[in-house]
Amino acid sequence: MTTRLPIEDVLPAIVASLATTPNLVLQAPPGAGKTTGVPPALLDANWLAGKKIVMIEPRRLAARAAASRIARNLGDEVGGIAGYRVRMDTKVSARTRIELVTDGVFTRMIQEDPSLEKIGAVLFDEIHERRLETDLGLALALESQAALRPDLRLIAMSATLDAAPVARALRDAPIITAQGRAFPVEIRNLPAPASGLDALAVAMRDAILDALSGGDGDVLVFLPGGAEIRRVERALQAARLADNIDVMPLFGDLPPAQQDRAIAPSIKGRRKIVLATSIAETSLTIEGVRHVVDSGLARNARYDPATGLTKLVTEKVSRAGAEQRAGRAGRVAPGTARRLWPAAAHGALPEFTAPEIATADLAPFALELAAWGVEHPSALNLLDQPPASAWNEARALLTELDALDKDGRITAHGKAMSRFGAHPRLAHMLLHAKSGTAAALAALLGERDAGPNDDVDLRPRIDRVAKFSDEPWRRIREQAKRFARQAHADFADIASEDAGETLALAYPDRVAQQRGGRGRFRLANGRGAALNERDPLAGEAFLVVAELDGAGADSRIRLAAPLTETALRRVLGPHIEEIDEIELNDAGAVVATRRTKLGALVLAEKALPKPPPDALAAALLDRVRKRGLSVLHFSDAARELQARVALLRDKDSEAWPDLSDAHLLATVGDWLTIGSARKLEEIAIEPLLRQRLDWKQAQELDARAPTHFTAPTGSRVPIDYSVANPTVRIRVQELFGLTQHPAIDRNRIPLTLELLSPAQRPIQVTRDLPGFWAGSWKAVRADLRGRYPRHPWPEDPAAAEPTRRVKPRGT
Known part of the structure; x- marks a missing residue:
């Protein structure tokens, strides 16, 4: 029935x-x-x-x-x-x-x-x-x-x-x-495991064994990726499972036959444990599952426009995803779902997974839109618009690959690229290389893990595509043949030794040069990258990097191929520039160097004759840009001027120039005049900053944020603008007779008064002088009279004469 x-x-x-x-x-x-x-x-x-x-x-x-x-x-x-x-x-x-x-x-x-x-x-x-x-x-x-x-x-x-x-x-x-047909699923929350693959594997193993002992039916286990699946599989093998239990992995890059076995019903009398990624969350019914064990983790691709890198990030699953996973246990009968996180933490999970358009590399998307005849995604009825930074980065890459012209329209080359169904970088490589090597690389890199191999070096994988017909190499080989036909290339023209030169067509910005140590590289885009120093590729002078994990100052190289400098110059000649650079050496001398560069990489350099007279100023400015304002000598007067202007700029940013360090560094070429100075520390900064003010602003600054406060005695006391509130430090006797609290900026900003004893020691801090006179002055006066008997200490200081002197002898 x-x-x-x-x-x-x-x-x-x-x-x-x-x-x-x-x-x-x-x-x-x-x-x-x-x-x-x-x-x-x-x-x-x-x-x-x-x-x-x-x-x-x-x-x-x-x-x-x-x-x-x-x-x-x-x-x-x-x-x-x-x-x-x-x-x-x-x-x-x-x-x-x-x-x-x-x-x-x-x-x-x-x-x-x-x-x-x-x-x-x-x-x-x-x-x-x-x-x-x-x-x-x-x-x-x-x-x-x-x-x-x-x-x-x-x-x-x-x-x-x-x-x-x-x-x-x-x-x-x-x-x-439509209504569902789900049976009840009992949720059991378990303690979250400690960090690390081994701790996760142990926790998952224990939860799986508990599920097996808790009733009939198969167990579906959710893990973030292949590495975790392999760890848990080994942990289960060591646990000596019963002979009638089968352990089956399930992830996207498995051969279809293995995937089909994982989702097929178990043979009568046998049970299975399916170790799956999020591929099993939706669209699939895995027959016989009565128990779910959920790590609460998923691995997602995240693109960073600032670096141009996509990295795989292990993230917490969303609440919607967790419900989907748990629901797999209630498809045919009541079931259980064991979650490796506390119940209290469930509400902190994101409600839904972020739409991919907000986190993905948009270069393929931008190429598809250009092929459709759309220059901006706002012209389409999309559920969400992409981030502007990632969109602009994608368009810039397509322009660099000659897929778009200078007006942003798709070129004939771009139209040909769009027909491959491959990432634009790989399509560009296929069209230019027209070789079996390029076809093999495109097929390999189009797969999530580029074939079942842990080697960083892509060359052995290319050899496998050329020679092997077993799974999964058969599927990759067939895709490579399709790419070769599309590119009008001979699939038999596969030479793994050409991998680096071919790959450089797709990733000119990821050519890497060894820098100061085995396994440490600098990419042409300026970022650092690293290999295990024991890796065979760690000693190469140049690599082309196809995949990095994108994390940290030195991204980990996951896939690469070696490249000779001769091949680099041959294939990337249009990207190589000769640049004359003038700079200061550590001794402060001006030196000129001609460098042959590919992006941030220096391929060759030679010293030039004595640079022209204006070279010193350019070199000094360049040093400031590279090392920051700390190389300049900011006097106390310069810092005070910055603070006074900032105080008024907070009230009206349009009326006052930005003299903050960040803005000054960003615009250093506009205001820093070198003049006859031979060293940066010789330059007087305060006059240069004052030149940023026009005559009216300078007059208003002195009126609204003066440098000094004039006391009732006539003393001019400096105002300290370096603290949160402008502050005056003054002996208390000089304020006798003052009945209003002093303020600046047209009486809108009260000064902080740090009141001093005759010996210049702090006795009180106030922003309400009349209140001090009427309040705590009595106790302060008693203390001061005992310590400084030769000074006048009136009972009513608001009515007394201000003074800088002691009492005459005999009074």
Whole structure:
């Protein structure tokens, strides 16, 4: 007897809605059957008119598994009525009406045929994952619908989603909600493990063993990545599991056959432990799972526009992700979910995972938009706009790769790059190198882990692509052949010794030069990078780095190839410059050097004859820029002037110049006049700063923030502006007779008075002199009379004469 799925209750409403309205948002929790139930229900719709249904899945495994399930439900084989098209693997035929594709494949489809002529409906599954290419695909499909295909149906489907923003993007589409079929899942929170892979592996092992002993069924374990999966797998092997328990890894780069075994039902009498990444959170049903063990961690790619590097970051899972993971235990029966974090910490998790458009390398996205004819993402109906810094960085890279012209429009070279479905760097390399080596590198680097090998050196991997036909090298080899055909290159033209020279076409900014020690390198973009000093590549003079982890001052090199200087000059000649640099040496002498440079790397240098007379000033300015203002001599008067101007600038930033250290350093060439000085410390800074004020500002500054306070005795006492509140330190007798507290800035800022004894020792600090006279003066007077009997200490100082003298003798 077939179990009825919850999605069946809303299928009539879905069909009826799409008969009159082109767009729809479907909310359905995990297990409702939306992925396998909705596409077949639409096959006989009149509006489909025999066209295909395309369903976009976020992952290759999900696309293959869903196609298989739909085909089985229809009594057919994969590639018949239901098929799939993913990177490196396709099963479709002339009979295929339902096609499961990944988001990247859909982008290629719509770029090649913007009208989607043979497609009647596009379904975006698991749209809540907010993958960049899914967001892009939806925006392009909406444009196609508006301009070319008003009959095209677009359906956004999700398990956990704030549906309203998506419905608005789909032109106020109706929202249909299906109920779930989840069984209750008992949440058990366990103590968080200590930091480190070993501690995590031990904690996960113990939680898994506890789950195995707590009831029947299989165990699904969520870990951030392959390294953690391997650690936990070894820990379980050491634990001597029962003979009927199988341990199966599940992550994106496993061969399809191994993935299929992990998600298939267990053989009767056997149990399995599936060690999975977040690939198993959604879109998949792993038969027989009754227990979930969740590390609470996920590994995500994060792009840093400041460095141009993408790094894999291990992060805490979102609350939505944790609920998705736990729900996997309640698909077929009541289950348990063990979480390796305290219950009190759950509320501190982010509600949702950040959309990929906010954190990803946007170069591929920018190239797709340029190929579509859009110069800025604001022209598209995107769910979120990208950060401006990352967008500008992406456009700058495309311009450097000649994909965009000086006006920001796509070039013929850029159009050719966009057809590869590879990162723009790799597409640029393929088009210029036109070799099997480039095709192998592009296929390797297009995979998340560039093949199952821990070597940093890419050359052995290239050899494996050329020679081996077993998994996973077969898949990578087939992709390399496709790239070679697209680039009109001979796949047999593979030479691993050319890896560095070829790779430099893709990563000219990541050519690395050894600097002062084995394994320590400087990249052409100026950043540091490092290798284990025992690595065979650590002694190379030059490397080209394909992948870094992006962390710290010296990023760890993960993938690279060696490069000779001859090859570097040959392939990157247009990037190499000869620059004459004039600077001060440590002895203060001016020296001129001609340097041959690739970005921050110095390939050669030679001394030049004595530099021209104006070279000293340029060199002194350059030293300030490099070392900061600390190399200059700021007198007390200069610092006082800065503080006085800053006080008034806080009140009105438009009326006063910025004399802060940060601004002065950023604009040093505008104000620092070297004159006849031979050394930086000879330059008088205060007059130069005063020149930043016009005559009116100078007069107003002296009136509103004077340098001195004039006491009732006529003494001119300096005002200290270096402290939080302008302060005057003065002997208390000089203020006798003063009935108002002194202030500056038109009486708006009271001075802080540090009152001193005749011996110049502090006796009181006040910002309310009349209050002091009327209050604590009595006690202070008694103390002062005893210590300084020859000085006048009136009972009413506000009515007394100010004085700087002692009492006459005999009084």
